[in-house]
Amino acid sequence: MPTLLIQLYGPMQSWRLGPRLERRPTQPLPTKSGVVGLLAAALGRPRGSRIEDLAALRMGVRVDRPGVLETDYQVVRNVIQAKGRGLKNAQTWRGYLADAAFLVGLEGERRLLEELARALKTPQFVPYLGQKGFLPAAPLYRGLRLQLGLEEALASEPIIVRAREAEEVDVYVEDPEGELLLPDAPEEALAEIGMPRALGVRAVRRYRITAHPAEEEPA
Structure with a gap:
């Protein structure tokens, strides 16, 4: 099947x-529900x-740059308490990844992938990028590889950030026999505002590959 690549x-x-x-920690790589x-x-x-x-698309993630885990501390004033018991100040600790870069592959039917590419x-x-206000620094669309399956597309694509040398990177792909169980399988419909999400579990296989830098264009 063809593969759509997203950066x-x-x-x-x-x-x-x-x-x-x-406390709202972030996962170390993009969740399928988020993608x-x-x-x-x-x-x-x-x-x-x-x-x-x-949700039926088979997803894989290549970690070109894992980023740095950071925490944003916030105080929200005058929050209404449960059952209207007055106001209080609420504290939150929100985790995020700084300067991370992921190559995401989605394998599925050509017609749907072409619609997504457009x-x-x-x-x-x-x-x-997972949270409102976290804007991408580069175009999301990386390419549509009509002749490559998920694993091949993730292995052949150059590193999406500037690099001088080849690097060993982690890859996570959906696999029914995968050793990792991630609780991020999407629900059947997009959740309404204020409603809890009902996420499922999916199996993922983790392995390492060598990713190569992009060839520099001649001056």
Whole structure:
């Protein structure tokens, strides 16, 4: 099957799971639920829309730059307490990845991937890197590899950030026999605002490859 390549690179990214509590850590790599939400936004699908077609795509992530884990401490004043018991100040600790770069591959039917490629070039809604306000620093669309499956496409693509030498990088691909179980499988429809998400578990295989820098263009 063909593979759509997306590059997720920006000053800040945050790929969270679970409810919005005081402490909101980020995952170390893009979640499938987050990537599917990004695709749905590019297509212009509103909240509540069905997304089974996007969730069925087989996803892989190559970690070209893992980034640095940071924490943003915030205080929100005059928050209404449960059952209207007055106001209080709320503290939150929000985790994010600074200066990370990921190459994401999505394997599936050609027609859907071509539709996604067009949407990523001219998205209907503003795309974010996991959290509102975290904008990408480079175009999301990397390319459509019609003759390459997921593993081959991730292995053959040059490093998406500037590099002088080849580097050993981690790759995570969906595999029913994978040794890692990640609780980030997308729900059947986009969650409404204020409603909890119902995420499932998917199996992922982790391995390492050598990624090569892009060839420099002649001066």
